[in-house]
Amino acid sequence: MSVAEEPAPCSGARMGEDTTFEAVWDTPKGWRVLSSVSHRVVGRRFIYTGFVFFLIAGVLALLVRTQLIVPGNDFLDLETYNQVFTMHGTLMMFLFAIPILEGFAVYLIPLMLGARDLIFPRLGQFGYYCYLFGGIIVLSSFLFDAAPDGGWFMYVPLSTTDFTPDISADFWLIGITFAEIASVTAAVELITAILCARAPGMSLAKMPIFAWYILITAFMIAIGFPPLIIGSILLEAERLLGLPFFDPLAGGDPLLWQHLFWLFGHPEVYIIFLPAAGMVATMLPTFVGAPLFGYGFAVAAVVSMGFISFGLWAHHMFATGLPILSLSLFSAASTMVAVPTGVQIFCFIATLASGRPRLTTPMLFILGFLAIFVLGGLTGVMLASVPFNWQAHDSYFVVAHLHYVLIGGMVFPLFGAFYYWAPHFSGRMLSERLGRWVFWLMFIGFNTTFLLMHLTGLRGMPRRIATYPEGIGWDRLNMLSSIGSYILAAGVALFVYDVFRSLRRGPLAPRNPWGAATLEWLYPPVTPGFNFHGIPPVHSREPLWDQPELLEREAHEVDGLMHGLRDGRRETLGCDPVTGAPLYILRLPHPTWVPMIAAAGLALMFGATLASVYWLCALGGVIALAAFAVWAWEPSDSGVERDVGMGTTLPVNLVDRRSHTHVGIVGTMLVLMALFASLIFGLLYLWNTQPQIAATMAAPLAVPSGLAGIAGLAVALFGQFTRHFALQGRTGRAALLAQLTAIAALLSGASLGWALLPVDPRATAFGATLWAIAGFVAINLCVVVFWALFNAARKLAGRVGPGQSLPDFNLATFAKGTGLMVIISAAFCLAGTLGGAAQ
Known part of the structure; x- marks a missing residue:
């Protein structure tokens, strides 16, 4: 994010231009709409683009089911089949599920909280275009006959150059990493908006429940996505530069990729579930006519789920040979997460019991969600048991469980949300009659497809096979599952027809058509593009x-x-x-x-x-x-x-820890610290798994390592003093301390690079990881230097008035976090020096 999200002077304020409220907040017309930063426009773009990716992924799923409809089918060859199921999973998990839910959050949060827009509108526009361009990069692999075929999890060593020498894996790694920028920027934007832009009187205890779900989800994204980003960058660096992060012969470990991936991948399940459950918690009281039962319990459950979800990533690695003690701990955590999930489900059921629900189309999708997700949760508890997991691992039982949790827990609430909030997008209501057909086709088709996959998996059918022999008990089950997928697709197609039909012939929606709260x-x-003429107290x-x-x-x-x-x-x-x-x-x-x-x-x-x-x-x-x-x-x-x-x-604005810019910088530092912690995790993992190879690495130099640590401490201290003087309004001293912070940053970066000169990054994975940590820290130090010089240039150019210390105040937070990174990095260099001396 930028140094400070300050606005440009209003173009509408010029002489002769319309400066009415409606004109200033109106959406640009024609091709200039691409420049819009409105949360309404950006949110709709996320939703529409995500739904297009959903349709593409659905077509790919139909190709998979067509291939498996009968034994020995040659509808798709083996290579094409691998590409199809890989791209299906990739589009669904990375380019549909989270972006479309973030789109709803971007659109709805300001409206629900009584704000006129998100706090950092330009960050939202930037995130959307990163998402769009990243998705285009991934999809363009089809045009070059280089679609990735290593599965949506891209396991190594299959995705290394030894087994995938072409650029198919590079399309995946580069496109997905770029698209993930959108997710983390949206997370920072949503955290700041929810905490710093609410209607008067709306304390945290009075926030709409949807805002709580999105707030916890945004924190989970800020912490959970960095491990995947780091893992993707390390794997691409190995493919492009030959750095041996995952090469066992050089002290690397293929399991490091799995740890980094699932540190993202299992929290992602709940990152997908929580916003959808927040939609349910918002829609359900409307159709029951009563407030959500157990609001406080639901909030506590969401917070608990946010914490617990990071403790069970190895749930997916039970068959990789982890120690039994580790398996027991992860099994317990996998079972424990069912408790906060159950609390939320019981809150929903109790809300249903508190009134007489109206069986509208959104309500049908809510009931479908409850039925399907509960079944998916039960099979999740089964897979949390290590002995059962060993038997069902990589079988179609896991495929069935995954789809029950994700489609039941996310897609059904999402379609209910489409019908519920449709008036916001078109001003018209979708058809209740067609909506019921959509629901029943999707519900019947889904259960026909995936319920039977539990049996297919228990009969031993493995995942990711392109065909199977006749007469071993899988024929009829696969036939019925494929037929069910066509029924499910028919329901989605009918929904698309209903959307386009309603644009012309749908009834106009009145104000508050559902009687919501x-x-x-x-x-x-x-509306013309604005939210509130006056922001009402709540x-x-x-x-x-x-x-x-x-x-x-x-x-x-x-x-x-x-x-x-x-x-x-x-x-x-x-x-x-x-x-x-x-x-x-x-x-x-x-x-x-x-x-x-x-x-x-x-x-x-x-x-x-x-x-x-x-x-x-x-x-x-x-x-x-x-x-x-x-x-x-x-x-x-x-x-x-x-x-x-x-x-x-x-x-106007505020120089304070409660200001939106400070909260935004803290959110940004949370993301950066999660990236740094992922690198440190990789270093410690490699040090622990192959210490004998780590010991052969040339040791860093002791003196520059110590100098780097001292300079990093100076960066943190100067940053703290910069904030101190900024809060006192002593802008001259704050500016001087900011420049000293930049000098200390330069010294710490140079010392860290000097310390690692003897370390060959291509010799050992441990050395390569040390250089990766130093490179990441160096980037942050460059930001500190650029930021300090940039603030000075703005002052000289008169862009910052006397007594305005907000830029220096925000720099202080970033500098302190960066200084801490330098100190930790220098400590590991000194530890490597001592280890080398001991050898």
């Missing part, structure tokens, strides 16, 4: 039920803070992260092309790396850096106070 229904479903979790006056007036007449427009600027309220009390006016950027250009530059860099055209790769990096510089080159508006209505006066 949350704020996204305060305005008519289709007194409960169900404001539209408990504050009927909100719906008794026209939406633009609802009383609230910041009613109307000031200075032709886009603005919303910044709040206390805990209490929700208004703290400051938060100014937002207007439409801009800069994030799209930055994403395009990165896409050029990633794509050129894939093609081994390194001058073009460098050009893409320069374009991206230039776009980020323009992005951050904004005037600062902090310090000005003004009346926002209802007897409240607030400053």
Whole structure:
């Protein structure tokens, strides 16, 4: 993210231009819509693009089931079949499930929380284009006859150059890594928006339950996605540069990839489940006519699931030869996660029992979710048992379980959400009659397909086989499963028809058509692009039920803070992260092309790396850096106070730990620390598994290792003093300390590189990992240096006024985290030095 998300001056404020509220917040027309940063536009783009990937992945699934419909089928050859099931899983897991749920979150969270937009709108636009370009890179592999065929988990050594010498694995590694940038940027954006931009009075205890689900999911993404990003970068570095991270002959270990992948992969199951369950928890009270039962218990269960889900990644590695003690611990954790899941399910059931549900189409999908997901959870508990897991591992029983959890736990709630929130996208209602047909076709088709796969797996059919012999008990089951897949596909096709039919002939949706309780229904479903003329105070979790006056007036007449427009600027309220009390006016950027250009530059860099055209790769990096510089080159508006209505006066922006920029920087550091911790995990794992090879590595130099640690401590201390002076308003001293921080960063980076000069990164995996850690830390140190110099340049250019210390305050947080990384890295270099001396 940028140094500070300050807005550009409003183009609508120029003489002769329309500066009404509607005009300033309106979506650009024509091709200029690509520059829109509105959460409504960006959220819809995520949803539409994710659904297209879903349809493509569904077609690939039908090809798989067609191949398996009869024994000895030659509909697809072996290589094509491997590509098809690999791309099916890749599209579903990486390009559909999480992005489309993040799209709903990006669209709904500001509306539900009483904010006019997300806090970092440009970050949302940047994330979407990274997702789009990353998906295009992955799909373009078909055009070059180089589609990946190693499974959606890309296990090594099958994905190394020894077994996959072509560029098919590179398409997967580069495209998915690029697309993951969108997920982590959206996570930071959502964490900051939920904590710092809520309606007056909306404390954490009064937030809509959906916001809690998204908040925990965003934290899980920030921690869970970095291991996969690091693993993908290490594997690509091994393929491209010959660094032996996973080569056993050089001290590497193929299981390291599995550990890094499943550190992401199993939390991902719950990252997918939680937003969908949050949709259920939001829709269910509407159709029951009563608040969610056990709100506090549900929140506690979601938080508990967020913690527990990171302790059971080896659930997928029971057959890899792990020690029995480890298997016991991971088995217990895999069973334990059923407790918070069960608490949520019981809250849903109790809510159903508290009223008389209306059996609308969304309600049918909710009931389908409850039935299917509970069955999937039961088979999950079975697979948590080590002896049973050994028997069912890599069989179709696991395929069935996976789809019961993911389709039952995510796709059915998602289709219910499509019907529930459809008025927001088209202004029209989808057909209830066709919706029931869609549900029953999907429900019957799904269970016909995957329920029988449990039996196929128990009869011994392994995963990922392209054909099978006749007469061993799999024929009829596979035939019925394939027929069920066609029925399921018919349900999806009917839904697509219903969507396009409703665009012309669907009934117009009234205001709050379902009688819901949350704020996204305060305005008519289709607006010119804004959320709230005035941001209303909130007194409960169900404001539209408990504050009927909100719906008794026209939406633009609802009383609230910041009613109307000031200075032709886009603005919303910044709040206390805990209490929700208004703290400051938060100014937002207007439409801009800069994030799209930055994403395009990165896409050029990633794509050129894939093609081994390194001058073009460098050009893409320069374009991206230039776009980020323009992005951050904004005037600062902090310090000005003004009346926002209802007897409240607030400053513009805030230099405080509660400010949105500080929370955003902390969220960014959470992602960076997770990336760093993944590298440290890899180092410790290799050190533990093959210490005899690690001992043969040339030791780092002791003196520069110590100097790097001392300089890293200086970076952290100077960063702390920078914040201290910034809070006191002593901007001159804060600026001086920022420059000293940059000097200390340069010294620490140079010392760390000097310390590792004797270490050959190609000789041992341990040495390669030390260099990878140093490279990652060096990138962060470069950011500190660039940031400090950039802040100084902005001051000299008059872009930061007297007394405005927000840029230096934010730099301090980043510098302290980076200094900690340097200290830890230097400590490992010293440990390597001592180990070499002991040898």
